[in-house]
Each structure stands twice: as C-alpha cells, then as structure tokens.
Amino acid sequence: MxxxxxxxxxxxxxxxxxxxxxxxxxxxxxxxxxxxxxxxxxxxxxxxxxxxxxxxxxxxxxxxxxxxxxxxxxxxxxxxxxxxxxxxxxxxxxxxxxxxxxxxxxxxxxxxxxxxxxxxxxxxxxxxxxxxxxxxxxxxxxxxxxxxxxxxxxxxxxxxxxxxxxxxxxxxxxxxxxxxxxxxxxxxxxxxxxxxxxxxxxxxxxxxxxxxxxxxxxxxxxxVRADLDGDVSRVAPDGPAQRADITRFCRVAPGAAVLDVGCGQGTQLFEGGLGEAAGPTGRLVGLDPAEGMLARARRKALLRGTGNVEFVCGRAEALPFADRRFDLALAVGALQFARSGQAVAEMIRVVRPGGAVVVIGVGQGAFAAPAVQEWFRPLLELARRHGIDPAGRSQVYEHLGTVLGMAGLTDVQTVSAPARLLLTDPEVVVRMVVQGSDFGLEVLERVPWAARQELIAELLVRGRLFCATARADQHTVAVRTQFGRGAVP
Ligand SMILES: C[S@@+](CC[C@H](N)C(=O)[O-])C[C@H]1O[C@@H](n2cnc3c(N)ncnc32)[C@H](O)[C@@H]1O
Structure with missing residues (x-):
C-alpha cells in the first residue's frame, strides 16, 4: 500500500x-x-x-x-x-x-x-x-x-x-x-x-x-433522468405558475438573445414561455453539461418546430460564448451544481451592458421542514457525520442580492416567493433527493456501494410509510423560490 x-x-x-x-x-x-x-x-x-x-x-x-x-x-x-x-x-x-x-x-x-x-x-x-x-x-x-x-x-x-x-x-x-x-x-x-x-x-x-x-x-x-419535467410536476404544484413568474421577472423584449444556463430539458424556454416572450426573431440558447438532458430539449424543439433555439453542451463556469453576446443570461435551479461565483461572473461576461442576469433558486428550505427531516433522517444523519450541510450549496440563493451585487451587477432586485412541495409519491420524492439534488449525491458518494443501495431502499420504505400514514396537511411542505436579477453595467 x-x-x-x-x-x-x-x-x-x-x-x-x-x-x-x-x-x-x-x-x-x-x-x-x-x-x-x-x-x-x-x-x-x-x-x-x-x-x-x-x-x-x-x-x-x-x-x-x-x-x-x-x-x-x-x-x-x-x-x-x-x-x-x-x-x-x-x-x-x-x-x-x-x-x-x-x-x-x-x-x-x-x-x-x-x-x-x-x-x-x-x-x-x-x-x-x-x-x-x-x-x-x-x-x-x-x-x-x-x-x-x-x-x-x-x-x-x-x-x-x-x-x-x-x-x-x-x-x-x-x-x-x-x-x-x-x-x-x-x-x-x-x-x-x-x-x-x-x-x-x-x-x-x-x-x-x-x-x-x-x-x-x-x-x-x-x-439518466428520463423525465425530470414529469417528476417536478408531481412534487411542485406551483411549478407552471412560477415558471410564468420567472419569465415575467426576466422582462424579455421581443427579438432578445437569451441564454438559459443549466437549461435541463429546456423547460423554462418552452413550457415556461421564455422563448415565446423573445418571439420568432429572438435567439435562444440552452446550455447544460448533461448531453442526455440536451437530447430531450432538442427533441422538444423539433416537436414544437422551434427553429430559433440551439442547445450547447458546456458548464456554467466556462461559458463557450463570446463576450456581450446575449441580452439576458438566466439560470433556474442550476447554480447549486456549479462554482456559483465563477458561474455568475461568466453570465455577466456574456451579457451586453444594459442586459440582465437572472438567477432563480427553487425548493429552498425543503430540508428544514419537519416532515422532510423525519422522512430523510438517515440521510441527514449521515450528512451530519460527514460534515455536509444540506443547505450548504444553496447559500448562493439565500444571499442572492449580495452575491449579484458583489459580482458587479447594478439595480439588483430580489424576491422570495412562497411555493409548495408535495410529499405524496415516495418514488418521485426519493428520486428528486437522491438523483436530482446537489446534496443527496454528495452524501451518498461518501458511503460504500452496498450501503448506498440500502440507504436508498430505506428512504423508499420510510417514504411509503410516511405517505400512507401522514395527515393530509403533512403532505404539503412550504418552501421558497428565490428570484434575483441585476443589470450588467
Ligand atoms: C435541477 S436541473 C434544472 C434544469 C432547468 N434549469 C429547469 O429549470 O428545469 C439542474 C440542471 O443543472 C445542470 N448542471 C449541473 N452542473 C452544471 C454546471 N456546472 N453548469 C451548468 N449546468 C449544470 C444539470 O445537468 C441539470 O440539467
């Protein structure tokens, strides 16, 4: 050795x-x-x-x-x-x-x-x-x-x-x-x-x-996440309304050049109406490091006949675009997976002066809810043992105004809006936490292969029990969506 x-x-x-x-x-x-x-x-x-x-x-x-x-x-x-x-x-x-x-x-x-x-x-x-x-x-x-x-x-x-x-x-x-x-x-x-x-x-x-x-x-x-949109729709009843709010918050003018960073399946551009707001003369670019996500986004564009959209593989920390190319750069629920400081700096670099950078954090505060804490206790205990804070990476959203201001943006505006999380489908909720949250995989990565499988199985069993026995009001958890925008000087 x-x-x-x-x-x-x-x-x-x-x-x-x-x-x-x-x-x-x-x-x-x-x-x-x-x-x-x-x-x-x-x-x-x-x-x-x-x-x-x-x-x-x-x-x-x-x-x-x-x-x-x-x-x-x-x-x-x-x-x-x-x-x-x-x-x-x-x-x-x-x-x-x-x-x-x-x-x-x-x-x-x-x-x-x-x-x-x-x-x-x-x-x-x-x-x-x-x-x-x-x-x-x-x-x-x-x-x-x-x-x-x-x-x-x-x-x-x-x-x-x-x-x-x-x-x-x-x-x-x-x-x-x-x-x-x-x-x-x-x-x-x-x-x-x-x-x-x-x-x-x-x-x-x-x-x-x-x-x-x-x-x-x-x-x-x-x-390998075949249906992120479907999963989100089963846990986030306010999703469609908040997507519309996000598009309004972006204040996109017809003909705008828009970059969606960490675009996933292109949900904000398509279902969220951001592409529609930019209109047929707008130029839309979705960027994501997961080719599987991009393939699903490209399929959507094809089915919808959207010709003014392009999907590019890349990371928020190193945007593969020239300076000042966009009117708006937006990231919805993606910066917790990136080095957020670097990502915001890159978003600012690719937006023209007077354009906007918008950052959205979703599902904030979920792990502080008693029902989630009870259901996911084994995962949270493991996190504590390894010194991993469930809210650690989401700090960027808690201090969004400061983060955007310190990055050099002006006219910074932040909004914290209430939202709900539905805990009714154990398979979907566990998949969201294990496969789709920054925190879940970081913790699971610390335990050996078999213990990982056992822990996921245990979370499912706990979830089925919770869903079968909890009172109706316990199935809904209050969370927040954080909106932040700033103008590029
Ligand atoms: C929770 S999904 C959100 C997707 C999409 N923005 C939406 O609103 O549905 C997070 C996305 O961030 C992407 N991602 C992960 N690391 C990233 C990085 N370093 N830079 C940009 N995107 C990243 C993931 O591949 C995933 O598609």
Whole structure:
C-alpha cells in the first residue's frame, strides 16, 4: 500500500487533465452497460500494459516482493479504463452506453497519462483511490467479513477478481487487520488506516479530484433522468405558475438573445414561455453539461418546430460564448451544481451592458421542514457525520442580492416567493433527493456501494410509510423560490 504522501496533487491533476476518472459509482454503472467488444478491448489493453510494465521500479518498490504485481497493474489499468470509458460515454452520448468508440477514447487518454507520468504512477494513483474506498467501507461498517471484503460485494462489486491484493497490501501497510472470531475472520480498519484515509481524502480534495468526481456524478445522474419535467410536476404544484413568474421577472423584449444556463430539458424556454416572450426573431440558447438532458430539449424543439433555439453542451463556469453576446443570461435551479461565483461572473461576461442576469433558486428550505427531516433522517444523519450541510450549496440563493451585487451587477432586485412541495409519491420524492439534488449525491458518494443501495431502499420504505400514514396537511411542505436579477453595467 503506497503511503499517500508521495502521491502529489500535480499527479492527480494530470490524471484529470488527461480526462481519466476512477469513480466507484461510474464503475458500478458501467459494468452493466459496456458492450462485449469494448470490454474485450479494455481487458486486452489493460493486460498488455501490465505485462509490459509490471517490473518497473516504482511498482516493485511499492509492492515489494508480492507475487501479484502484474495482476495489481492489470486491475488498476482496467478499472481506470472502464470508468473513463463510462465518463466518455456520458460526455459524448449523454448516457452510459460504452461502445467501442468510447472505449478507444479511454485507451487514448490512459496512454497519454502513461506516456507523461509512467505506468507505475498510474498504479500508485489507483491504489491510493481504491484503498481510500476500502478504508471508507471499513470505517462505515466497522468490520467486514473476510469473504465479503475479498469478493468486494459491499464496496467494489464490479471488481474483476477477488481483492486478495487489496487485503494483503492493506495489512502490510498497517491499515487493516484480521480478527478471528469463532469460525469467521473479519477485516477491521486500524487507527493508522483511518489516518491514511483522512490524508488521502484531503489530497484528493486539494487536487480537485473529489470536486471533479462529484461533477461527473451529478451529470451522469441528470443524463439518466428520463423525465425530470414529469417528476417536478408531481412534487411542485406551483411549478407552471412560477415558471410564468420567472419569465415575467426576466422582462424579455421581443427579438432578445437569451441564454438559459443549466437549461435541463429546456423547460423554462418552452413550457415556461421564455422563448415565446423573445418571439420568432429572438435567439435562444440552452446550455447544460448533461448531453442526455440536451437530447430531450432538442427533441422538444423539433416537436414544437422551434427553429430559433440551439442547445450547447458546456458548464456554467466556462461559458463557450463570446463576450456581450446575449441580452439576458438566466439560470433556474442550476447554480447549486456549479462554482456559483465563477458561474455568475461568466453570465455577466456574456451579457451586453444594459442586459440582465437572472438567477432563480427553487425548493429552498425543503430540508428544514419537519416532515422532510423525519422522512430523510438517515440521510441527514449521515450528512451530519460527514460534515455536509444540506443547505450548504444553496447559500448562493439565500444571499442572492449580495452575491449579484458583489459580482458587479447594478439595480439588483430580489424576491422570495412562497411555493409548495408535495410529499405524496415516495418514488418521485426519493428520486428528486437522491438523483436530482446537489446534496443527496454528495452524501451518498461518501458511503460504500452496498450501503448506498440500502440507504436508498430505506428512504423508499420510510417514504411509503410516511405517505400512507401522514395527515393530509403533512403532505404539503412550504418552501421558497428565490428570484434575483441585476443589470450588467
Ligand atoms: C435541477 S436541473 C434544472 C434544469 C432547468 N434549469 C429547469 O429549470 O428545469 C439542474 C440542471 O443543472 C445542470 N448542471 C449541473 N452542473 C452544471 C454546471 N456546472 N453548469 C451548468 N449546468 C449544470 C444539470 O445537468 C441539470 O440539467
């Protein structure tokens, strides 16, 4: 087990720059949707890289005289290739269907990294990340039956072979120990292992790796979200009226050039009437990092015959547009997923002087409601244990006037409007929290694979019980929609 110290943030940054990813969530999903030809290609590349490099001094220095260095190398390469191919599929297709093109792109990215940093460095990165995952699993469960640890059924079910090397290496590094009780042996984390976990996590955070992984997790979940509009309509009875309010708040003139940042399925442009307000001579652009969302938005445009709209893949923090190109830049329920300061600065950059920037926060205060707190108690407790504030990312909406003013906008105006959240459909509410909120995925990402599935199942059971037993008035929760606008000087 390599000590995390020698693994430098610059190495991790180069891993990210090459477009590589190692994400437990992605690995688990990719496993189900990777074509046979892609699987074969990735396995062959991983084997040939490991065969060519396993005697490198960095690898033998790290693994000592262990006999399995070649298989450690093969597993490391294959896990990175599989996750990165899944990330490529999300970037390009907006869904997790790894075809041979995505697989070939992952191979190209991995080869770039190996050319720049060496194969030994790749193995070091993978061991640091995966051992942090194993240590987090041990910290979560306290101990894991040896057979379960080796099969990875709780924390790495996608693993291609038993995790003997992980166990060996962890014991050799003093991060785990085996405890015999009766007929069974258990793997337990040690104090040294917990210290190493903290050190590795702070290293991963410093290099921007955790943030990049969370971004990808959000995008991948929005990609596979087949019917966001339908879900929203079942939990937000005021949705259509508030969409109309948002359009009025934007004060769009006919012929305006409008940018909807984090546009999702284009709901504000189409159903919300923003496109109509800009009229047939207006120019509409929707931007979102989730290709799956954009595909659904493009389908809507086609069905409606809207010719003056374009959908572009991109992120709020780096808008792919020239300065001063729009009359209005708007973001509805999207900035909590972005670095909001950077996003607002970018929105200001692309709007002409005298134009407007509008930011809307929806469903504010949901996690403070007693009914939601009761239903989602296991998730909220987990969040507290990991120091994650459910309202943390939504702070941008609580202080919208200050945020917009400090960013340099003038004539800043904010409105806080009441809205309702309906807690009547457990499947939809849990999906909204688990797949569609910034907070849910950030918390779930902290727990091992199996615990994640169990927690989601538990939230569903609690939700069904709540919906079956709560009084009618408890099914409606009061939340707020925050409106903010400012003029570009
Ligand atoms: C809750 S949905 C809101 C969609 C849409 N604005 C609406 O009103 O229905 C949030 C959207 O933000 C997008 N998103 C996530 N990260 C983003 C980022 N960094 N920049 C821009 N959009 C982002 C997601 O892909 C998703 O489509």
């Amino acid at each position: 390599p000590p995390p110290g020698p693994l430098l943030p610059s190495t991790l940054r180069s891993f990210l720059r090459c477009g590589l990813m190692l994400d437990a969530w992605m690995a688990g999903l990719a496993e189900e949707s990777i074509s046979f030809a892609s699987q074969t290609l990735l396995a062959e590349v991983a084997s040939s890289l490991a065969d060519a490099h396993w005697r490198e001094p960095l690898i033998t220095g790290m693994l000592g005289p262990l006999p399995g260095a070649r298989s450690v190398g093969r597993r490391a390469a294959l896990e990175v290739l599989t996750c990165s191919a899944a990330a490529v599929a999300h970037e390009r297709l907006g869904r997790i269907a790894v075809d041979t093109e995505a697989a070939a792109e992952a191979v190209r990215r991995l080869s770039d990294f190996v050319d720049q940093q060496g194969f030994g460095t790749l193995v070091r990165v993978v061991l640091a990340i995966t051992s942090a995952g194993s240590q987090a699993a041990l910290a979560h469960y306290g101990e894991i039956l040896e057979e379960d640890f080796l099969s990875g059924c709780l924390h790495r079910p996608w693993s291609i072979s038993p995790l003997d090397d992980d166990l060996w290496l962890g014991i050799a590094a003093g991060h785990y120990r085996l405890q015999v009780r009766g007929a069974h042996r258990y793997v337990r984390g040690t104090a040294e292992g917990r210290r190493a976990l903290l050190e590795t996590r702070s290293l991963l955070a410093a290099a921007g790796y955790l943030a990049a992984r969370l971004d990808l997790t959000w995008v991948s979940h929005f990609n």
